[in-house]
Amino acid sequence: MDLAIFDLDNTLLNGDSDYLWGRFLAAEGVVDGEFYERENQRFYDEYKAGTLNILEFLHFSLQPLADNDTEKMLTLRQKFMESNIAPIILPKARKLLKKHRDQGHTLLIITATNTFVTQPIAEALGIENLIGTDPEFKNDRYTGKASGTPSFREGKVTRLNDWLEKNGYNLASSWFYSDSHNDLPLLEMVTHPVAVDADDTLLQHAAAKGWKSISLRDWK
Numbered sequence: 001m002d003l004a005i006f007d008l009d010n011t012l013l014n015g016d017s018d019y020l021w022g023r024f025l026a027a028e029g030v031v032d033g034e035f036y037e038r039e040n041q042r043f044y045d046e047y048k049a050g051t052l053n054i055l056e057f058l059h060f061s062l063q064p065l066a067d068n069d070t071e072k073m074l075t076l077r078q079k080f081m082e083s084n085i086a087p088i089i090l091p092k093a094r095k096l097l098k099k100h101r102d103q104g105h106t107l108l109i110i111t112a113t114n115t116f117v118t119q120p121i122a123e124a125l126g127i128e129n130l131i132g133t134d135p136e137f138k139n140d141r142y143t144g145k146a147s148g149t150p151s152f153r154e155g156k157v158t159r160l161n162d163w164l165e166k167n168g169y170n171l172a173s174s175w176f177y178s179d180s181h182n183d184l185p186l187l188e189m190v191t192h193p194v195a196v197d198a199d200d201t202l203l204q205h206a207a208a209k210g211w212k213s214i215s216l217r218d219w220k
Helices: 017-027 033-049 054-067 070-088 091-102 115-124 154-167 181-187 200-209
Strands: 003-006 106-114 129-138 141-147 174-178 192-196 212-214
Touching (some): 017 033, 033 054, 054 129, 054 141, 070 115, 091 106, 106 115, 115 129, 154 181, 174 181, 181 200, 192 200, 200 212
Parallel strands (some): 003 106, 106 129, 174 192, 192 212
16 A cells, blocks of 8 residues: 655645744743743754754643643634644645545655644645644643654654554555655655755755655745
8 A cells, every 4th residue: 555654844834833833822922932932943943953852842842732721722723723834835735745645645644743733734734644743631631741652753663653553554655755854764764755845964865865855845
């Protein structure tokens, strides 16, 4: 069975939903604006540099879910989708998804961003299968902790292998599209790795390996 796997942030989206969610919460006054903006930027810079401590970041990014009423956060998420996410869904990304869908491929998004943020994005893209970092939910509230293995770097490999076993798939005919060198562990596993508007490290690696490199941004 053919499997087309997609990173989300800066791949199908012209931006990073995790980073934008943090900025949105600061702008809405849900979190301490100055502190949150500063830390949010620090973590994003560390992610791009390949030095992010994912557990430290998740402690930071999931805490607002625990500190606020869930219904309030769901309402804010809908506003975030309309104001911040809808404008950055790339038209060429939709065409790429359609190309794979028309060929009968199974589509899957795998992202380090938590599923509270990414579930409605996957739905907007028409993709039923989503692997993201799962926020822990107990007694009708988010706890501010992650549940299970975060889907980041090697964690994406772990989470994907679990998904493959559970759903009866394999990587014998598989694609993975990503912009980030953080995804090299998973890119090395698929039969068709594709660098999408890649960072310099991934671009160099893709060139050395002879991997396909594409852009989904109209202005490139």
